[in-house]
Amino acid sequence: MGDESKGDDLLKKAEKKINGWGIFGSKYEDAAELFDKAANQYKLAKAWDKAGNTYLKLAECHLKMDSKHEAASACVDAANCYKKINTADAIQCYDAAVSHFMEIGRLNMAARYCKEIGELYENDQNFEQAIAYLERAADLFQSEEVTTSANQCMQRVAQLAASLDQYPKATEIFESIAKVSMNNNLLKYSVKGLLLNAGICHLCKGDAVAIHNALERYQDLDPTFSGTREHKLLSDLASAFDEEDIDKFTTAVREFDSMTRLDPWKTSLLLKAKNTLKEKELEEDDLT
Template structure:
């Protein structure tokens, strides 16, 4: 490890010396780039991630001097992947630089991919607001390249986090849009009832029984096979419990569904919000009587 670190520092020194020297027709940048690349590899082998990241940024700058935007973008990506192990902020900054360059040279699918990676980094930091921003950017780019499956995966993340942040209408619109798209795709048809269930749970969180009833009618028009499913029955029964302000009924309905189909943490969190809302309503009713 120590040996690799020393080798890396030696290559880096040589590269810096090349840059301060005189070179013919940009050859000093080519020579320096070669040396920075070797230095970064040595730093990676020594697991000196910050040094490797910083060296890849220097390599990117050399490529920019040579007007090699694709190579510069790739160097920024390499820098980001080193920084990912130690410094999320630096990793995101490098990926952002890479995306700008990929956009410049028309590599939109690469831009989409790295926007998604930025979103995942924000997600890992529990920064849901920024994760939404970058998943949306990624979805737009994937959509423009007609990579609809990847676009929808990103949109589902947006909907998931929007609901967690109580932006229910935004989440509803996304889930309904994905359900409509999935209906026309034989491979994705099986997932439609799941998207409609998610949209319905977001409707429930808004606490408007009329809106929930209208939504359920819309979902049955959209997908006639939704009618009679356990998902549809769950939403209908919860809507009735909200209308009747009956917490016990709500709890029984959710328990019964969960015993057959395990509710994931996201659904559980949202349904607990609905339950709390119901409890408040029930207490208000008790206070009035």
């Protein structure tokens, strides 16, 4: 395992190299090698804060030598260390790496770490910032024609938007990805799930007319959709809204879940939709 005191010695030697005399490029190259070794010792010793700080010093060395790719990689290494102890510091380092990768045209790498930042914000329940970085990641992936990764990011954006009650945005994203996926033989299989997600978002708005209109659009988009369990669920739930029938809603969800397990996101939104239906039912009771 790593030796923290050995890391301290290597760090002192590296800093002495930088502050001493020497050929400009050579002293930074020598220091970079020592910083890298010191950071590795700290990392193996699980001294994450020291390791992160040392990787940042390594990044500075690479910038002095105009090696932005190596600087970006060092920032990523720093972020990976800070992630163990301090999310805010990790995000700052990933952000620096993104900037360096953008400057040298490594857009796929920039996208990858924008996605990483988005996921860290999501873990911290900061959904607005998570959405911003995941959207940026999707744009960068799309510019590199990495469509699958772009779609994955945007699907997560849609799910987070729905969690923030931004149903129109979520619906638009799910439907847009479904349309694009219909033209791709590898992605066609995912369309029914995307349309289910979009339909659930419509249900949360409690607009029965919009739900039925959506189901007609989905049939036009994918003629096979009407024969799926996903379509049956949405159709049954739409009928439950028409009839303001809580029991019918609950039964439809239970039957679907017994065949195809609902994930936590769908379960959460269906509960919101059910509560919306309950409110409609109570309004009717108040009027009678």
